[in-house]
Amino acid sequence: MISFTVNGQDHRFEGDGDTPLLWVIRDSVGLTGTKFGCGAALCGACTVHVDGQPTRACVTPIESIEGQTVTTIEGVAGPVATAVQKAWNDLEVVQCGYCQSGQIMSAIALLSETPKPNDEDINAGMSGNICRCATYVRIRAAIHRASETLEG
Amino acid sequence: MTTELLNPSRRGFLQTAAVAGVGLVVGFHWSVKSTKALAATTGGQPLSMAFVRIAPNNTVTVIAKHLEMGQGIYTGLATILAEELDADWTQVKTEAAPADSALYGNHAFGGTVQGTGGSTAISNSFDELRQAGATAKAMLVAAAAQRWSVPVAEITVAKGVVTHAASKRHSSFGDLAEEAAKQTPPKTVTLKDPKDYTLIGTRLSRVDTADKTNGKAIFTIDIKQPGQLTALLKRPDRFGGKVKSFDATAAEAIPGVRHVVAVPQGVAVVADNFWAAKKGRDVLNVTWDDSTAEKRGTAELLKEYTALANTQGFPARTDGDAIAALSKSKNIIERSFEFPYLAHAPMEPMDCVVQITKSGCEIWTGDQFQTADQGNIMRLLGLPQDQVKINTLYAGGSFGRRANMNSDFIMEAVEITRAVGGEQPVKLMWTREDDIKGGYYRPMYVHKLSATLDKNGMPAAWRHRVVGQPIMIKPTDKGVDRGMMEGSTSLAYDIPNLAVEQHMTTVGVPVLWWRSVGHTHNAYSTEVFMDDLAAAAGRDPVDYRRALLQKQPRLLAVLNLVAEKAEWGKPLPKGRGRGVAVHEAFKSFAAQVAEVTVAEDGSVTVDRVVCVIDCGLPINPDVIKAQVEGSV
Numbered sequence: 001m002i003s004f005t006v007n008g009q010d011h012r013f014e015g016d017g018d019t020p021l022l023w024v025i026r027d028s029v030g031l032t033g034t035k036f037g038c039g040a041a042l043c044g045a046c047t048v049h050v051d052g053q054p055t056r057a058c059v060t061p062i063e064s065i066e067g068q069t070v071t072t073i074e075g076v077a078g079p080v081a082t083a084v085q086k087a088w089n090d091l092e093v094v095q096c097g098y099c100q101s102g103q104i105m106s107a108i109a110l111l112s113e114t115p116k117p118n119d120e121d122i123n124a125g126m127s128g129n130i131c132r133c134a135t136y137v138r139i140r141a142a143i144h145r146a147s148e149t150l151e152g
Numbered sequence: 153m154t155t156e157l158l159n160p161s162r163r164g165f166l167q168t169a170a171v172a173g174v175g176l177v178v179g180f181h182w183s184v185k186s187t188k189a190l191a192a193t194t195g196g197q198p199l200s201m202a203f204v205r206i207a208p209n210n211t212v213t214v215i216a217k218h219l220e221m222g223q224g225i226y227t228g229l230a231t232i233l234a235e236e237l238d239a240d241w242t243q244v245k246t247e248a249a250p251a252d253s254a255l256y257g258n259h260a261f262g263g264t265v266q267g268t269g270g271s272t273a274i275s276n277s278f279d280e281l282r283q284a285g286a287t288a289k290a291m292l293v294a295a296a297a298q299r300w301s302v303p304v305a306e307i308t309v310a311k312g313v314v315t316h317a318a319s320k321r322h323s324s325f326g327d328l329a330e331e332a333a334k335q336t337p338p339k340t341v342t343l344k345d346p347k348d349y350t351l352i353g354t355r356l357s358r359v360d361t362a363d364k365t366n367g368k369a370i371f372t373i374d375i376k377q378p379g380q381l382t383a384l385l386k387r388p389d390r391f392g393g394k395v396k397s398f399d400a401t402a403a404e405a406i407p408g409v410r411h412v413v414a415v416p417q418g419v420a421v422v423a424d425n426f427w428a429a430k431k432g433r434d435v436l437n438v439t440w441d442d443s444t445a446e447k448r449g450t451a452e453l454l455k456e457y458t459a460l461a462n463t464q465g466f467p468a469r470t471d472g473d474a475i476a477a478l479s480k481s482k483n484i485i486e487r488s489f490e491f492p493y494l495a496h497a498p499m500e501p502m503d504c505v506v507q508i509t510k511s512g513c514e515i516w517t518g519d520q521f522q523t524a525d526q527g528n529i530m531r532l533l534g535l536p537q538d539q540v541k542i543n544t545l546y547a548g549g550s551f552g553r554r555a556n557m558n559s560d561f562i563m564e565a566v567e568i569t570r571a572v573g574g575e576q577p578v579k580l581m582w583t584r585e586d587d588i589k590g591g592y593y594r595p596m597y598v599h600k601l602s603a604t605l606d607k608n609g610m611p612a613a614w615r616h617r618v619v620g621q622p623i624m625i626k627p628t629d630k631g632v633d634r635g636m637m638e639g640s641t642s643l644a645y646d647i648p649n650l651a652v653e654q655h656m657t658t659v660g661v662p663v664l665w666w667r668s669v670g671h672t673h674n675a676y677s678t679e680v681f682m683d684d685l686a687a688a689a690g691r692d693p694v695d696y697r698r699a700l701l702q703k704q705p706r707l708l709a710v711l712n713l714v715a716e717k718a719e720w721g722k723p724l725p726k727g728r729g730r731g732v733a734v735h736e737a738f739k740s741f742a743a744q745v746a747e748v749t750v751a752e753d754g755s756v757t758v759d760r761v762v763c764v765i766d767c768g769l770p771i772n773p774d775v776i777k778a779q780v781e782g783s784v
Contacts, residue, residue, distance in 0.1 A: 023426050032376075037584065042584075043499070
């Protein structure tokens with residue numbers, strides 16, 4: 001049995017330890033904001049935070065997060081998350097929207113580490129997140145916007 | 153302007169009904185089939201064939217017959233209707249329409265298929281949604297006039313509020329909804345003069361932005377019905393392969409695996425959840441019968457295509473006599489192009505939830521061709537239309553992949569659900585590997601272009617051969633396949649002798665329209681070749697195109713504007729250059745200038761792209777901008 005928290009709630013998983021965190025979140029915990037895109041850590045649609053670190057849930061075995069803290073798009077909170085989601089709304093970033101939970105989770109992690117990212121920082125922090133609608137122009141602008149908001 | 157609503161030859165008739173607790177429902181019927189649909193919905197039952205619903209809680213729900221797959225169509229459709237209704241944008245919601253070609257057929261597809269594609273959603277909805285909005289508004293006004301005992305002409309509507317200024321009375325739409333539903337619908341409505349638009353042409357927020365920013369938006373993959381199982385399908389390694397035999401022992405030993413079933417498309421592992429289904433499929437042993445499968449590889453196909461490109465093809469467009477002009481010329485410019493098969497690769501791999509019960513079949517999917525899929529399910533299961541219910545969800549991208557007259561992944565899901573038996577819902581999921589390997593690609597093509605110039609350096613003859621699989625007709629059919637030839641046959645340049653030739657090939661690789669379809673490869677090859685001709689003539693690429701587009705005002709306008717905005721001709725640093733392209737596709741006219749740096753090691757960086765687009769009346773300029781940004 002593996003114990004961990006998701007968005008502040010305690011959870012226990014009794015299935016196979018090799019089950020990826022993504023499928024525990026989606027099929028057992030029942031939160032669907034975290035998406036499946038590739039199953040191979042190539043697209044970033046499944047990005048969540050594990051102990052605050054951006055993590056590709058699709059290749060993270062549940063046994064590796066024993067005792068850790070998982071945050072999904074449904075559980076993000078705080079000034080950085082608020083600034084990022086507001087910027088995403090204000091700049092109308094989304095198109096199909098399927099990758100955007102992962103994009104936002106990566107953006108929150110980036111801004112938490114690097115409050116004033118330049119374009120290279122954004123490229124480095126977001127390069128693992130693919131958007132097939134190619135909303136990249138607006139993602140970059142929204143991260144800059146959120147950074148400015150947080151600066152006050 | 154006034155529009156006649158009750159034109160039986162085209163418009164059918166208008167239906168409204170009052171429904172307790174639902175409020176005002178307005179819909180239009182566009183074909184004779186609607187008589188039957190209407191009969192089924194009178195008698196106080198909620199209507200399902202409406203374009204708008206106004207509830208007592210003051211929400212305006214616009215019923216969207218088109219799939220939202222990222223392109224912003226829910227926002228566009230809602231804007232058109234809300235404009236004529238004079239709704240407040242904050243009260244507007246959207247909801248997917250059920251599958252019903254009589255009510256929701258795409259007029260650009262002849263009205264017989266409900267579906268989204270070919271850049272038709274806004275244009276084919278524009279009239280009907282404006283009329284629906286104007287009719288609903290007229291009925292709200294009539295209800296207010298009756299309640300307040302004042303003339304209709306004294307009532308105004310703005311931002312979701314109905315007002316009688318003289319008596320200082322006003323009311324919300326929601327407050328009037330039930331009384332409005334009892335009004336007799338007007339025979340004609342007056343539509344706004346475009347100069348009075350307050351929503352169309354403005355930057356309204358997308359209706360789906362908030363839910364796609366907080367994880368609440370529901371896609372097919374997120375559907376979970378009670379008792380639902382998850383299926384993964386093992387498909388043949390070669391296209392056209394069939395199941396010879398399979399050994400389910402190892403798969404069935406995986407905890408959570410409930411069924412291993414053969415279907416015409418392969419062998420499915422059906423389990424309690426995705427991971428069990430995946431592990432089961434990983435250990436499933438299937439022996440395939442490849443006797444009728446496609447066995448040629450890319451190299452072999454390329455050789456065949458290249459040989460065909462050197463022979464005369466079916467004349468898809470003939471102006472003058474290019475063949476004679478070329479045969480007489482001693483100075484022929486030529487270039488060949490090879491385009492690979494391309495997967496659509498939307499972020500959300502194909503998926504579909506199916507439930508088959510005694511009362512029919514219900515599916516949940518990001519459905520792009522609702523009534524084509526409905527028809528295929530009806531034929532497969534022997535069900536009448538009213539027993540096949542389609543729930544259309546947001547699609548995590550499509551790029552054409554979810555619009556398939558064969559309903560490929562939907563048929564797989566229905567076959568698997570039927571094979572499992574019982575009434576449990578089954579969700580079929582494709583993995584990314586399934587998506588890349590599973591077919592329905594933009595076809596592979598070989599192009600060969602040949603031209604000769606006149607004494608002034610302008611094209612005297614142009615021949616364009618396209619070799620590959622057709623998309624919209626069979627390779628054995630006579631005629632031109634628009635899906636492979638559009639963009640080549642529609643060449644807009646003024647060239648006296650033009651021969652566009654088609655070679656359709658028969659290959660066992662499933663192909664499909666892929667974002668902008670034939671234009672993807674034809675715009676590329678024709679525009680690169682136009683640069684070749686300009687270079688051979690020693691002419692500037694923009695000036696050269698201008699000279700050939702004098703009879704094409706909209707193309708000329710976007711070309712001129714893009715040259716201006718991109719500062720065409722302004723000197724650039726060493727290693728940096730500009731390229732231009734201009735093309736018309738699906739009634740939109742676009743031109744781009746790219747600034748590109750080629751480093752000493754040969755690597756290429758795109759520094760800047762300027763795009764100008766003329767797509768007609770812009771409903772939401774910001775959504776159009778987003779589409780352009782994503783397409784560059």
